Amino acid sequence: MARPTADVRLRRLLAMLGWLARRDGASISELADRFAMEEADVVAELELAACCGLPPYTPDQLMELVVEGDRVEANLGAEMARTRRLSAAEGFTLAAAARAILAVPGADPQGALARALAKLESALGTREQVSVQLDEPEMLGPARDAVASAAQQRITYYSSSRDETSERVVDPQRVFSSGGRWYLDAYCHRAGGVRHFRVDRIEAMSPTGETVPADDRPDAGSAVPPDVVFEPDEGTPVATIVIPASARWVLDAVPIRSLAEERDGSLRVELAVGGGAWLARLLLRAGPGSRVVDPPELADEVAAHARALWERHVTA
Amino acid sequence: MDKLERLTNLLLVLLSAERPMTLDEIVHTVEGYPAGKDARRQAFERDKRILREQGIEVLLEPVPGSADAQGYRIDPDSYYLADLGLSDDEQEALNLALAAVRVDEEAGLDAAWKLGAAGPPSGPVVAQASLPSTPALPVFHEAIRKRTPVEFVHRGARRRLEPYGLLFRDGFWYVVGRDRERDALRSFRIDRISGVPESVPGQTFTVPADVDWRHTMPAEPWSMGEGPTTVATVLVDPVYARTAEVQSGSEAVSERRSDGSVVLRLPVVNLDLFRSWVIEMVGHAEILSPPELRADLAAWVAPLAGVG
Numbered sequence: 178m179a180r181p182t183a184d185v186r187l188r189r190l191l192a193m194l195g196w197l198a199r200r201d202g203a204s205i206s207e208l209a210d211r212f213a214m215e216e217a218d219v220v221a222e223l224e225l226a227a228c229c230g231l232p233p234y235t236p237d238q239l240m241e242l243v244v245e246g247d248r249v250e251a252n253l254g255a256e257m258a259r260t261r262r263l264s265a266a267e268g269f270t271l272a273a274a275a276r277a278i279l280a281v282p283g284a285d286p287q288g289a290l291a292r293a294l295a296k297l298e299s300a301l302g303t304r305e306q307v308s309v310q311l312d313e314p315e316m317l318g319p320a321r322d323a324v325a326s327a328a329q330q331r332i333t334y335y336s337s338s339r340d341e342t343s344e345r346v347v348d349p350q351r352v353f354s355s356g357g358r359w360y361l362d363a364y365c366h367r368a369g370g371v372r373h374f375r376v377d378r379i380e381a382m383s384p385t386g387e388t389v390p391a392d393d394r395p396d397a398g399s400a401v402p403p404d405v406v407f408e409p410d411e412g413t414p415v416a417t418i419v420i421p422a423s424a425r426w427v428l429d430a431v432p433i434r435s436l437a438e439e440r441d442g443s444l445r446v447e448l449a450v451g452g453g454a455w456l457a458r459l460l461l462r463a464g465p466g467s468r469v470v471d472p473p474e475l476a477d478e479v480a481a482h483a484r485a486l487w488e489r490h491v492t493a
Numbered sequence: 494m495d496k497l498e499r500l501t502n503l504l505l506v507l508l509s510a511e512r513p514m515t516l517d518e519i520v521h522t523v524e525g526y527p528a529g530k531d532a533r534r535q536a537f538e539r540d541k542r543i544l545r546e547q548g549i550e551v552l553l554e555p556v557p558g559s560a561d562a563q564g565y566r567i568d569p570d571s572y573y574l575a576d577l578g579l580s581d582d583e584q585e586a587l588n589l590a591l592a593a594v595r596v597d598e599e600a601g602l603d604a605a606w607k608l609g610a611a612g613p614p615s616g617p618v619v620a621q622a623s624l625p626s627t628p629a630l631p632v633f634h635e636a637i638r639k640r641t642p643v644e645f646v647h648r649g650a651r652r653r654l655e656p657y658g659l660l661f662r663d664g665f666w667y668v669v670g671r672d673r674e675r676d677a678l679r680s681f682r683i684d685r686i687s688g689v690p691e692s693v694p695g696q697t698f699t700v701p702a703d704v705d706w707r708h709t710m711p712a713e714p715w716s717m718g719e720g721p722t723t724v725a726t727v728l729v730d731p732v733y734a735r736t737a738e739v740q741s742g743s744e745a746v747s748e749r750r751s752d753g754s755v756v757l758r759l760p761v762v763n764l765d766l767f768r769s770w771v772i773e774m775v776g777h778a779e780i781l782s783p784p785e786l787r788a789d790l791a792a793w794v795a796p797l798a799g800v801g
Contacts, residue, residue, distance in 0.1 A: 183496045183497050183500060183543060184543045184546055184547065186497045187497060187500050187501065187504075187543065187547060188547055188603065188606075189606075190497065190501065191504075191547075192603075192606035192607065195606075195607070195609065196606075196609050199609060212606070222497075225495055225497060225498050225501075226501060228498060229498055229501040229502050229505060230502070230505060231505055231506060231509060232506070232522050256508075256569075259573040259574070259576070260573065260574045260576070260577060260607060260608060260609070261548075261572065261573060261574065261607045262548065262571060262572060262573060262574045263548075263574065263604055263607060264548035264600070264603070264631075265631040265632065265634060265635040266597055266599075266600035266631040267548075267600045267601075267603050267604035267607065268604075268631070268634060268635075268638075269596075269597075269600070269630055269631040269634035269635075269659075270591075270596045270597045270600040270601045270604055270626070270631075271587070271590075271591065271601070271604045271608075272634070273594070273596045273624055273630075273659075273661070274590045274591050274593075274594035274596055274601065275587065275590045276661075277590075277594045277596075277622045277624055277661075278589070278590045278593060278594060278622070281622070288586070289580070289582040289583045289585070289586035290583070290586035290587065290589075290590055292580075292583050292586075293579055293583035293584070293586050293587045294587075296577050296578060296579060296583070297577060297587070300574055300575045300577050301574075301638065302638055303634070303637070303638045305658075306634065306637045306638065306657070306658045306659065307634070307658065307659045307660075307661075308658060308659070308660045308661070308707045309624070309660075309661040310660070310661060310662045310663075311622070312663070312739055314735075314739075315735065335732050337775070340775050340776075342732065351621065352621075353621035353622060353623070354621070354622035354623070355622070355623045356623070356625065356664040357661070357662070357663045357664025357665070358664065377735065377736055377739075378736075380732075454775045457775055458772060458773060458775055460797055461772045461775075461793075461794055461797060462768075462769045462772050462773075464793050464794075465793065465795075465796045465797075466796070467797065468797070479797065480797065480798060480799055482775055482776060483794045483797035483798035483799075484798040484799070484800070485776040486772070486775070486776050486790070486794050486798070487791055487794045487795055487798040487800060489776065489779045490779065490780060490787045490788075490790045490791040490794075491791040492784065492787060492788065492791070
């Protein structure tokens with residue numbers, strides 16, 4: 178691994194010294210864990226810091242750090258133990274993270290986090306200037322309970338990309354909020370894999386009576402990035418469409434494979450398709466001038482959706 | 494000599510300096526600077542830049558008692574935060590929040606380090622969330638704290654705003670404040686702002702005591718903006734009824750039908766956004782009135798339906 182640059186090392190060293198100054202010592206392995214470093218690097222950085230201090234650099238003016246075996250003893254004084262001022266990005270991130278957790282339904286508005294945030298805001302001089310609102314779908318509570326008790330569930334789920342409602346047996350793994358929506362990650366027995374279910378699209382949920390211990394669950398992997406609608410895989414169909422240049426915005430967060438400009442300025446796009454209804458939604462929003470070039474079965478499905486919408490609105 | 498050693502010594506020396514130190518004094522006190530005048534000036538400027546990137550401001554001030562000498566120091570008050578006095582459970586709660594919520598990963602880790610909360614949390618993570626992050630957000634946050642007006646370009650138009658707060662709703666961040674030109678409370682979606690906002694230097698503002706910026710935003714995007722308002726009624730089928738009601742607010746519901754569908758009354762300002770919202774429900778929503786909006790949607794989808 179390449180050696181980190183001086184600025185990264187300085188930031189890490191100051192964090193480590195501050196942390197050490199608040200206690201008398203620590204094991205090298207704990208420092209390595211906390212600051213995500215190799216143990217040998219921890220020792221090297223501490224030995225370097227032990228040579229730092231104030232002029233005339235006599236031993237009484239140097240930082241007192243003694244590495245012995247797998248421990249370091251530290252006596253760094255009260256100044257070093259003080260908390261460093263937060264940068265704008267750090268202050269914002271901390272406030273946003275705390276506000277997000279406090280916005281989770283069921284959070285204690287007078288609990289430890291709320292108290293910590295109040296102290297922090299008064300020290301930073303920022304009084305409640307960030308507000309995070311998370312939605313509370315009806316099935317959020319049951320979904321979180323199901324995860325906590327590892328209880329297998331039978332769910333009725335509406336898939337918007339296919340515009341169909343189905344029943345599935347799932348093993349809940351975790352609940353998370355991304356891009357303002359709540360998701361339930363669960364192993365789906367029908368799909369044979371882990372899927373992200375939008376909690377507000379779960380219409381009903383009931384335990385099957387089975388429990389699925391955490392060790393038996395396949396890894397849920399990382400969260401869906403907040404701006405991606407679905408994750409295409411090899412089985413995902415691909416379509417070619419044309420949309421007017423003015424409708425380029427509909428391609429935000431869409432898994433595009435290629436994009437070319439037509440002679441008249443419109444856009445020819447090859448993209449992975451989440452489902453017939455999903456593609457219809459995209460083209461209908463793009464509006465007049467858009468069409469499915471290929472494959473024909475998706476073109477038919479989009480036309481059927483358009484026709485249904487037209488029939489509901491055309492006035493005889 | 495390791496550059497980190499020079500940097501650490503420089504920081505300690507400037508932080509404990511009782512009076513500003515000239516560059517000459519610094520290079521004679523802190524080891525490791527090159528000999529040549531230009532080379533050591535360059536090396537010192539580089540160190541200063543690294544410190545600034547860590548949020549550590551090196552001040553340049555006149556040296557007291559000298560005619561024109563300038564010297565450097567770091568103000569301990571700007572380097573340290575006032576003692577937070579966090580109890581152990583409060584410390585742990587912040588640690589958990591930083592572990593559970595992904596905003597700006599690097600800044601989150603640095604904040605955890607500074608607060609002494611680094612490392613895996615010991616308690617269970619009850620919920621996880623990820624919020625989008627952009628470089629503009631900390632700039633607004635800082636401007637709100639300092640009460641300084643900001644200028645930015647939002648959807649092509651230059652705005653001057655006295656920012657009151659940041660709001661995350663329905664997947665997006667908004668900055669809310671007083672628009673100086675319009676002299677009215679406005680909100681702007683931050684991902685629609687180009688680049689990073691600029692602070693208007695030398696100016697400050699006050700937030701009126703009676704302003705409630707958290708509740709000044711209309712709930713639905715199609716009712717935002719300027720222009721005449723049209724009231725539309727929309728029938729939403731059961732599969733989307735709950736989502737639509739959450740988005741519009743329960744006060745928008747004018748009728749609940751026995752099959753689970755709802756009729757919503759909605760103020761529409763932005764027709765494009767309204768049309769897109771109806772389309773999102775792929776045939777599970779119908780505009781009941783007014784006739785112009787029904788006709789607009791029919792005409793919009795007719796070519797794709799093969800009837801245009």
